[in-house]
Amino acid sequence: MGLEGRFDEAAGVVRVGDDARQRYHDSRGYGYPLEGNEIALAPVEAAHLLFRGDLEAVVDDGGERLDFRTFVAREPGRKFGVRFLVYADLRSRGFYLSPAAEPWLADPPGGEADFAVFPRGKGPGDGEVEYALRVIGERTDIPADELADGVLAVVDEESDITYFDVSRREPSGTSEASLPDRCEADLLADRVVVWEPPLDLYESAFYGQPLEGREYERPTLQCSLLEAAYLAARGAIDLDPETVRERGRSVEGERFDRRLTVYTTLRERDVVPKTGYKFGADFRTYADVESVENLGHSELLVRVHPAGYVFEPRDLALDVRLAHGVRKTMVFALVGESGGVDWWSLERLTP
Amino acid sequence: MGLEGRFDEAAGVVRVGDDARQRYHDSRGYGYPLEGNEIALAPVEAAHLLFRGDLEAVVDDGGERLDFRTFVAREPGRKFGVRFLVYADLRSRGFYLSPAAEPWLADPPGGEADFAVFPRGKGPGDGEVEYALRVIGERTDIPADELADGVLAVVDEESDITYFDVSRREPSGTSEASLPDRCEADLLADRVVVWEPPLDLYESAFYGQPLEGREYERPTLQCSLLEAAYLAARGAIDLDPETVRERGRSVEGERFDRRLTVYTTLRERDVVPKTGYKFGADFRTYADVESVENLGHSELLVRVHPAGYVFEPRDLALDVRLAHGVRKTMVFALVGESGGVDWWSLERLTP
Structure with a gap:
């Protein structure tokens, strides 16, 4: 026979007495203890106990007896619907979780967190948050x-x-390569042709793409404007760096400068960025290029945004899904006003 | 020993005499014949012959002798760079192709086409366009x-x-299913709960998602606002259709009406649309649902846009790549002002 709870609407919790502490809190991680054997439940916790039939009903301040349907219809609490669905899903996967707030937790995670999820087999009293x-x-x-x-x-x-799974991800690599000196190059529309540079510029440093096969000793390379802007700034091709950057801005707007910042930062970390166009991203990256002949798999897909960018979850789903499908990690490079870059990876997780 | 061409800059063609007609046109599909043995080449054709060393040089109106590099640096003609790259790529794959214009072709394709590509082994004189x-x-x-x-x-x-590969793609299916009458339902934030409807609403007609497993005879279903708006309009749930649509508009804006148009059109064609969120799309679709127990693979990913939408190639690449990776076809549903839907599929192609 289930217990009944009392909905304290002002406090936003459901209080349950009798042996609730032992039955729901101590053994199954619901709520936080009050005096005696009473506990307080967050609305999602109470809804879950109602849903499972563990709690018989919740009685509101006016004396009305609520079952699962009528309790849920009140949408008790901010984001109730989506929070309940996630709470119930993790519970059904065998995890205990608490609202990310005191007094459920002595030291709750900050920021925008809704819940603290405990390691499998652990609960709110064990002092460990997964x-x-x-x-x-x-x-x-x-x-x-x-x-x-x-x-x-x-x-x-x-x-x-x-x-x-959201975490910081600082790219780094070992793809260091020396550059040639002032190779002849032409700026054509939105790309640059480098005429017969030393083979190493392509084969070791992995700049550009040969105009035809790799059968030549000095293949003519087509470079993107980003590659060309970087090479020009380092004196490796005979174009004026500002002219190349101007062309970049004229075909791409301010996005070009952000992408050049990320391109440059990656190269300075000895990571080779190549276009991510085929994956709908800004770059795919190679951390450890020894030669293009023996090129490994690219590890990251990088999308560049300004620091003030606002993500839409659907776009995140698309990016992360695609990256997963091609065995790469999706990384977002957020470029601040002062040119600093924040790196975040997002990966799909099965709890 | 290669021939020389004369660059007729006013006409935008390169004329080549001697035995050019036999060497370049008749046997290899370049240019169009003029009087005698002379032919006229489009700039991309001339550049390709220069690149291959078949044409020695092109002499401009001022008498300057241009080689591949100097001819290309002039960027002769609209979109010269990208058109040349594609022309050269298809040539290297063994295809002949001509500018999509007279007099290269008697009956050129219209619209925005740049080239007509001929079937493998055929050329401009064979009257067949691939x-x-x-x-x-x-x-x-x-x-x-x-x-x-x-x-x-x-x-x-x-x-x-x-x-x-761009083509029209009219979805159609056999997933016809009857609907129940005025099931009890609650509108909660941005979703709808249908309380214990007949099992068929889920199991055959594939509306909603059970709140818990499938072990019940009458599982409570969570429906999207789109599903609920459709069901309400048909009297299958006891909510006012306009109330559901209003809620849809309030959480999604005018996008909701466009998506509802496409949702409704698909259902009317006996195709089941379910959310495409995990793929970053609006819908994934099932043409032939007999039961959810024996659900096949969903065939299409559908993205909804207004008819006046402007695509960015990078987004196309992302969508088409993802769809390909999950063995589905990417379809764009373009919704006109009057509610008509134009369907286009895009699929990757290796020529």
Whole structure:
């Protein structure tokens, strides 16, 4: 026979007495203890106990007896629907989780986190948090400056849930290569042709793409404007760097400068960026290029955004799904006003 | 010993005499015949012959002798760079192709086509065209109303080429299912819960998602606002259709009506649309649902746009690549002002 709870609407919690502490809190990680054997439940916790039939009913301040349907219809609490769905999903996967707030937790995760998820087999009393979890609906935009280490759960319009592992990801590599001196080059529309540079510019440093096969000792290379701007700034080709950058801006707008910042930062970290166009990204990257002949798999797909960018969950789903499908990690490079770059990776996660 | 051409800059063609007609036109499909043995070449054709060393040089109106580099540096003709790259790529794959214009062709493809590509082994004189080919750079936007049957070649910033097969694609299916009468339902934030409807609503008609497993005879279903708006309009749930649509508009804006138009059109064609969120699309579709128990693979990913939409090639690359990776076909549903839907599929193609 289940217990009844009392809905304290002002406090936004459901209080349950009798042996609730032992039955729900101590053994199964719901709520936080009050005096005696009473506990307080967050609305999602109470809804879950109602849903499972563990709690018989919740009685509101006016004395009305609520079952699962009528309790849920009140949408008790901010983002109730999506938070409940994620709470129930993780519970059904065998995890305990608490609202990311005191007094559920002595030291709750900050930021925009909704829940603290405990390691499998652990609960709120064990002092260990596996990750902070943020829950959003697929129509909720996420400003880039709200990205935080942890897990992001996105509930789609049909109530399926996708989990993303969000973490900082600093690219670094070993693809160092020396550059030639002032090779002849022509700027043509939105690309640059470098006429018969030393083979190493392509074969070791991996700039450009040969105009025809690789059978020549000094293949003529087609370079992107980004590659050319970088090479020109280092004196490796005989074009004026500012002319190349101007052309970049004229065909791409301010996006060109952001992408050049990221391109340059990656090259300075000895990572080779090549175009990510075929994957709809800005770059794919190779950390350890020894030669193009023996090129490994590219590891990252990089998308460049300004630091103030606001993500749409659907675009995140698309990027991360595609990256996963081609065995790469999706990385977002957020470029600040002063030219600093923040790197975040998002990967699909199955809890 | 190669021939020389004369660059008729006013006409925008390169004329070659001697035995050019036999050498270049009749046997290898370059240019169009003039009087005697002379032929006229488009700049891309002349550049290709220069590149291969078949043409020694091109002499301009002022008497200057141009080699491949100096001829190309003039960027002779609109979109010269990207058109040359695609022309050379298809030639290297063994295809003949001509500018999509008279007098290269008696009956050239219209629209925005740049080239007519002939069937393998055929040339301009054989009266057969394999497909019309449009060439763009990855930074060139494409208005939806310029989509046309044929092939779209996109040259990325590093001069790699992706080919897309563009064609009309009318979805149709056999997933017909009857609907129940006025099931109880609640509108909650941006989704709808249908309380214990007949099992068939999920199991045969594939609406919603059960709140928990499938073990129940009458599982409570969570439906998207689109599903709910459709079901409400048909009297299958006890919500006011306009209330559901209003909620849709309030969380999604005018996009909701466009998506509802496409959702409704697909259902009317006996195709089941479910959310495409995990693929970053609007819908994935099932043409032949007999039961959810024996659900096949979904065939299409559908993205909804207004008829006046302008595509960015990078987004096309992302969508088509992802769809290919999950063995589905990417379809764009373009919704006109009057509610008509134009359907276009894009698929990667290796010529």
